[in-house]
Amino acid sequence: xxxxxxxxxxxxxxxxxxxxxxxxxxxxxxxxxxxxxxxxxxxxxxxxxxxxxxxxxxxxxxxxxxxxxxxxxxxxxxxxxxxxxxxxxxxxxxxxxxxxxxxxxxxxxxxxxxxxxxxxxxxxxxxxxxxxxxxxxxxxxxxxxxxxxxxxxxxxxxxxxxxxxxxxxxxxxxxxxxxxxxxxxxxxxxxxxxxxxxxxxxxxxxxxxxxxxxxxxxxxxxxxxxxxxxxxxxxxxxxxxxxxxxxxxxxxxxxxxxxxxxxxxxxxxxxxxxxxxxxxxxxxxxxxxxxxxxxxxxxxxxxxxxxxxxxxxxxxxxxxxxxxxxxxxxxxxxxxxxxxxxxxxxxxxxxxxxxxxxxxxxxxxxxxxxxxxxxxxxxxxxxxxxxxxxxxxxxxxxxxxxxxxxxxxxxxxxxxxxxxxxxxxxxxxxxxxxxxxxxxxxxxxxxxxxxxxxxxxxxxxxxxxxxxxxxxxxxxxxxxxxxxxxxxxxxxxxxxxxxxxxxxxxxxxxxxxxxxxxxxxxxxxxxxxxxxxxxxxxxxxxxxxxxxxxxxxxxxxxxxxxxxxxxxxxxxxxxxxxxxxxxxxxxxxxxxxxxxxxxxxxxxxxxxxxxxxxxxxxxxxxxxxxxxxxxxxxxxxxxxxxxxxxxxxxxxxxxxxxxxxxxxxxxxxxxxxxxxxxxxxxxxxxxxxxxxxxxxxxxxxxxxxxxxxxxxxxxxxxxxxxxxxxxxxxxxxxxxxxxxxxxxxxxxx
Amino acid sequence: xxxxxxxxxxxxxxxxxxxxxxxxxxxxxxxxxxxxxxxxxxxxxxxxxxxxxxxxxxxxxxxxxxxxxxx
Numbered sequence: 072x073x074x075x076x077x078x079x080x081x082x083x084x085x086x087x088x089x090x091x092x093x094x095x096x097x098x099x100x101x102x103x104x105x106x107x108x109x110x111x112x113x114x115x116x117x118x119x120x121x122x123x124x125x126x127x128x129x130x131x132x133x134x135x136x137x138x139x140x141x142x143x144x145x146x147x148x149x150x151x152x153x154x155x156x157x158x159x160x161x162x163x164x165x166x167x168x169x170x171x172x173x174x175x176x177x178x179x180x181x182x183x184x185x186x187x188x189x190x191x192x193x194x195x196x197x198x199x200x201x202x203x204x205x206x207x208x209x210x211x212x213x214x215x216x217x218x219x220x221x222x223x224x225x226x227x228x229x230x231x232x233x234x235x236x237x238x239x240x241x242x243x244x245x246x247x248x249x250x251x252x253x254x255x256x257x258x259x260x261x262x263x264x265x266x267x268x269x270x271x272x273x274x275x276x277x278x279x280x281x282x283x284x285x286x287x288x289x290x291x292x293x294x295x296x297x298x299x300x301x302x303x304x305x306x307x308x309x310x311x312x313x314x315x316x317x318x319x320x321x322x323x324x325x326x327x328x329x330x331x332x333x334x335x336x337x338x339x340x341x342x343x344x345x346x347x348x349x350x351x352x353x354x355x356x357x358x359x360x361x362x363x364x365x366x367x368x369x370x371x372x373x374x375x376x377x378x379x380x381x382x383x384x385x386x387x388x389x390x391x392x393x394x395x396x397x398x399x400x401x402x403x404x405x406x407x408x409x410x411x412x413x414x415x416x417x418x419x420x421x422x423x424x425x426x427x428x429x430x431x432x433x434x435x436x437x438x439x440x441x442x443x444x445x446x447x448x449x450x451x452x453x454x455x456x457x458x459x460x461x462x463x464x465x466x467x468x469x470x471x472x473x474x475x476x477x478x479x480x481x482x483x484x485x486x487x488x489x490x491x492x493x494x495x496x497x498x499x500x501x502x503x504x505x506x507x508x509x510x511x512x513x514x515x516x517x518x519x520x521x522x523x524x525x526x527x528x529x530x531x532x533x534x535x536x537x538x539x540x541x542x543x544x545x546x547x548x549x550x551x552x553x554x555x556x557x558x559x560x561x562x563x564x565x566x567x568x569x570x571x572x573x574x575x576x577x578x579x580x581x582x583x584x585x586x587x588x589x590x591x592x593x594x595x596x597x598x599x600x601x602x603x604x605x606x607x608x609x610x611x612x613x614x615x616x617x618x619x620x621x622x623x624x625x626x627x628x629x630x631x632x633x634x635x636x637x638x639x640x641x642x643x644x645x646x647x648x649x650x651x652x653x654x655x656x657x658x659x660x661x662x663x664x665x666x667x668x669x670x671x672x673x674x675x676x677x678x679x680x681x682x683x684x685x686x687x688x689x690x691x692x693x694x695x696x697x698x699x700x701x702x703x704x705x706x707x708x709x710x711x712x713x714x715x716x717x718x719x720x721x722x723x724x725x726x727x728x729x730x731x732x733x734x735x736x737x738x739x740x741x742x743x744x745x746x747x748x749x750x751x752x753x754x755x756x757x758x759x760x761x762x763x764x765x766x767x768x769x770x771x772x773x774x775x776x777x778x779x780x781x782x783x784x785x786x787x788x789x790x791x792x793x794x795x796x797x798x799x800x801x802x803x804x805x806x807x808x809x810x811x812x813x814x815x816x817x818x819x820x
Numbered sequence: 821x822x823x824x825x826x827x828x829x830x831x832x833x834x835x836x837x838x839x840x841x842x843x844x845x846x847x848x849x850x851x852x853x854x855x856x857x858x859x860x861x862x863x864x865x866x867x868x869x870x871x872x873x874x875x876x877x878x879x880x881x882x883x884x885x886x887x888x889x890x891x
Contacts, residue, residue: 816851
């Protein structure tokens with residue numbers, strides 16, 4: 072990722088943008104933090120938040136007219152937060168604080184002239200910044216509205232503590248200004264004084280408050296809002312600072328007054344709560360409750376709905392930076408690898424984001440970079456890619472015209488996971504398609520999605536090129552795909568092929584004869600690959616209706632469907648998180664799930680929740696489909712290769728059996744515990760058989776004194792497998808299995 | 821290179837069935853992704869067969885593998 076790309080991604084994520092109230096406040100008081108502290112009755116801390124930003128906080132907190140209320144997001148859900156009342160309550164309740172520490176002296180002198188709030192605030196702001204500032208006035212703050220006794224006096228004392236001088240009782244005249252101009256580096260006169268005496272220097276510029284006289288700044292005319300008068304004082308201080316430094320008076324001042332913010336906060340699920348209504352001052356409970364209505368505005372739209380984004384504790388802007396940093400590491404640990412490999416690439420965040428931030432794009436690109444730079448952790452996707460290689464190997468691939476035909480109008484492409492999970496329904500589906508359409512060829516092959524998801528572009532291109540060859544050799548027929556991911560992948564990588572979903576075909580042709588009937592209410596799970604395919608989703612719903620399913624839509628459905636945890640190979644790279652994602656999805660509905668992606672079906676089934684694939688309804692087999700367990704990794708392989716052999720034998724009268732590898736004839740069985748561990752630890756039956764074959768040659772094994780079990784190991788390629796077993800007739804009963812990637816080189820003497 | 825000793829490297833009742841020998845701790849050179857470690861592991865003193873116990877493979881060894889993969 073280039074730095075410019077990082078900046079673009081960072082800009083898209085609005086989570087760190089300022090809240091509407093802060094942007095709308097002319098002084099940018101952190102009202103969100105203030106309300107959070109007030110809601111916790113931490114009055115003193117809340118006061119510190121105000122005092123950090125407000126000049127003469129005791130005065131201003133009591134005079135603030137709350138312009139933030141017009142922008143408050145709570146406005147639409149009961150009414151804006153009564154920020155002005157909260158400020159006054161806090162001013163009365165909290166312990167006063169000392170004025171801030173001023174910056175070191177600048178050696179520049181400024182005169183401020185006037186009896187109004189702008190003059191006072193300008194004096195405060197400039198004193199804070201280290202100017203030698205003197206306030207010339209008849210009565211300091213003489214034009215302010217009445218305040219509780221002692222409030223103004225205390226802040227005037229603070230003004231002096233900040234280093235400002237106050238000269239009161241001054242007769243303010245135009246001549247006096249000329250003198251002050253001679254004696255100081257800059258002069259600021261507040262709006263009232265300017266209006267009365269100085270109109271010949273022209274109206275002050277709105278942005279800089281500069282006048283036609285260089286070095287003379289003036290407050291706006293006729294302003295009555297206290298907080299806007301104070302903001303003018305701050306603007307004047309900013310201008311004087313720029314003026315005395317000799318830098319541009321105009322650039323980069325967009326954020327000084329109220330401005331627009333891009334922070335998005337959804338009001339979905341926010342209950343309407345009206346403001347606390349009381350006559351006079353709040354009680355402590357009133358203050359707490361009113362502040363407690365604050366929504367603590369943030370975006371988090373994507374994080375709220377994604378277990379993965381939530382798991383890593385931050386939000387996309389931070390993740391983009393972590394991924395950028397991950398790529399920059401030369402020596403040291405790349406801490407974001409696991410985060411990059413855990414994204415489901417499902418596209419939900421992009422759909423929900425007000426600015427279309429796509430973690431999928433960021434993470435997939437990062438994976439590709441990792442593969443190219445040889446920094447992809449080998450263990451992340453190896454198992455899944457081995458499975459893909461098996462699905463695309465001689466034991467599984469099958470490309471044929473329909474029996475007895477030498478051309479195909481259509482080509483049935485069920486995908487490698489449907490054949491792995493539900494081969495009988497695939498066989499029935501193929502028979503149905505031939506019955507209804509005639510010349511339907513068959514292609515058993517993987518679409519390459521695991522290669523794509525793992526960032527291996529070269530492998531993806533190779534896979535698609537093989538696919539293309541098979542398809543072209545069959546005369547380039549129209550492809551009927553039965554897997555939403557295959558459908559999406561084929562559309563993208565085989566753009567010249569006409570690809571339709573099996574469900575669109577069925578919707579047009581009518582249901583097969585022996586479908587399930589009257590299935591009752593079921594919760595529909597749209598797979599992530601159907602997110603941007605409304606027609607596909609509609610076809611499936613129409614078919615479900617025809618077989619008597621009453622479709623219940625979960626909250627997140629259609630375009631906003633949540634991933635099952637398999638997408639992007641999450642369940643391979645981070646099995647624990649994959650399971651958490653599946654459990655969250657599964658638990659969302661009380662009904663049995665129905666879906667049209669077999670990986671969604673198997674991921675949900677693995678959590679113990681009942682789920683069926685639409686094939687279970689269209690081409691039912693003689694089982695309780697909802698309770699059918701997800702086949703394990705080894706069985707998935709066997710299902711694929713047996714399907715190929717069976718179809719070759721039954722439809723084409725060919726013997727598809729391949730030469731049996733020596734290890735395949737070794738008889739192994741597994742205890743129930745070992746079967747679970749095989750899945751958890753991603754060890755295949757064929758791996759175990761290879762271990763035994765090796766042992767039969769080497770005779771090397773350990774024996775347990777405790778239970779007589781044997782233990783042996785073998786490293787076929789890059790993983791060493793350990794198998795604890797007992798002998799059982801001609802074969803072996805496996806009690807335990809484990810593996811590691813580290814290799815034993817030699818025993819040192 | 822110093823030899824690392826780990827508590828998980830325990831023979832846990834296994835002995836070499838081939839040689840009928842009790843296992844002894846021996847320094848063993850392990851390799852992953854171009855990194856080498858010398859670790860004391862239960863080994864048959866006669867044939868040199870090395871045992872990697874389950875909790876070592878799935879615990880510390882797995883952690884180190886991941887650490888090296890992220891380097």
